[in-house]
Amino acid sequence: MTSDRRGLDRLRTRARQARADGHFAQAARLERQAVELAGTLGLVGERTRALLWEGYSLRQAGEDDLALAVLLQAANERAVTVDPADVFSALVAIIHISLERKTASFCRALLEQGRRYLTDIRQPWTAPLDFLEGELAYRQGNFAAAWDWYSRAWASWRDEHPRLTAATHLWALCRAAFRRHDLAALERSNQWLAELQPTQALERQLQQRAQLLCWRARRAADPLYHTSKPAPVEMAIALLADGINGESRDFGAWREALRVLALAGYWDEVDAALSRHPLQTECFESALLLGDLALIRARMGLGLPAVDDDYDEPTADTPAPFSTLATVVALRQAEDHYRATQHLAEAEDKRLETSWHSDRLRSRFNMLHDTALFDACPECAQ
16 A cells, blocks of 8 residues: 555656646646546545646646546545545636636636635635636736736735646736736736746746737837847747647747747748647637738838737838738738638637627728728739
8 A cells, every 4th residue: 555655646746747847748647647546545535636637737738628527527526535625726727728618607607606615615715716707807808807806816826725826827917917008017017927936837938928028018118119129039939949849738828929020020930930830720819810920021021110919009100112022912811811810709709798809800900901001002902
């Protein structure tokens, strides 16, 4: 029995190290072995904890369906030897996945279920649920509410199980501040995030992503900023390399790196990355970015300043006096990508009970048909 327990501990230790290194599929396999061994030994509490971390690892590896099946087992476990924190954490993870695929009303019902569970077990672990309320508001485009929920969650955060990581909370504050165009709040949250000493690869990635957001926000706030401060090109290229070589399901870092490189004019790196790892056109954010990249390329081809459409950066009024075939092609590609994104925007808006996705797409069409842009490219106005 003692040797079997040591074997279980070794499996869990190896799984933790695999997650820290970003090897999530390997971590999931090790946790599965731990689940089976704990079940054989009759250790229900240890089995539930291994199920929780198997589900987490599967989610990070992009296997959401498998993750849900495993997490549901953990969330429904009520044996007296099971740590309620593990059950609650499994429920939190289920809600997180549901935010990406279920309706807003379904997610709200899960959040209420989570709060009822905390009442039943008389525990004050509300920070993860407040955070998820912010995630729902963010996905609906309600960034003021998202900021309030994220701030509330961070204010009650404690570095003890169950909890989301500090990096996760601070990254959320960075995202919300960026969307609200609150540069001071963004830089403050980014500074807090930069001061962390993460041990996980994903947490280090969040630090880099926050710095990319800061560069974009400063660049939009000050037209001369990019001439005095170089773009974080090496950081963006490193994030692209992590996306190619790693196992993470998080394509947000990939998209943000591509956008920064495009705004900085590093098209060889953008094209090389897309040829090796094409964006998923069935994902709204990725499909939208394809249109944005084409529009940025067209603007630069016309001699116009690159515009960060995703930050609602104002456009230049002065048209350029020339156009090229490549520019015409890029503008047509942008329009095609945006049109192909319409059904995705409508589906997301219906699912999340909002109009934010359609509003963003509408602003892109307005950018695309901006008078100055088409004056600079007479062939495109035909």
